[in-house]
Amino acid sequence: QQQVKQSPQSLIVQKGGIPIINCAYENTAFDYFPWYQQFPGKGPALLIAIRPDVSEKKEGRFTISFNKSAKQFSLHIMDSQPGDSATYFCAASMWGDYKLSFGAGTTVTVRA
């Protein structure tokens, strides 16, 4: 059973647009929410992460919004570029656990 639900499955935007990826979870024991970026033929790489006591975090053009009461979080890519075209995974982990629960992934295509 997937513990982190991610949507949409795929997304196409024009250059400069703002793709938004949404994730939801049920397990309130999760206390860290990383996002991974995967380019074709490569392994996933950590992009940005957030703790549930923070409502928003920005790193460059990537912003995570977190709604603890709704148990939802999202990734926004501001001023998206063709080089941002990749598959994005949200994930969740809990303290002391070796296991990271991944969402199903969202393939983002940014058209020039």
Next chain:
Amino acid sequence: DTAVSQTPKYLVTQMGNDKSIKCEQNLGHDTMYWYKQDSKKFLKIMFSYNNKELIINETVPNRFSPKSPDKAHLNLHINSLELGDSAVYFCASSPPEGRETGELFFGEGSRLTVL
């Protein structure tokens, strides 16, 4: 220079064969993992080792056997390969704080195709 390296990158084999994938990390991490990514890109953990000790075994068929000769290496051996084993297998490692943060360092993957 590469942090987490896997070999081979591509593997094409017949059903029923046995194959191995090797993984090495030079990051000094204590924990290593095998993940399977299916054709729909879903990432599923298979195994995790911490200091050479198996700590996660996620209902993986017995045909899959991981081995960790030391902290820097984690190999995956697969017996009697089946069509459904076709996937990309990722090795990953994490530092001690990765248990809290979920920060993993992935290799580039090994694409296994079973014919």
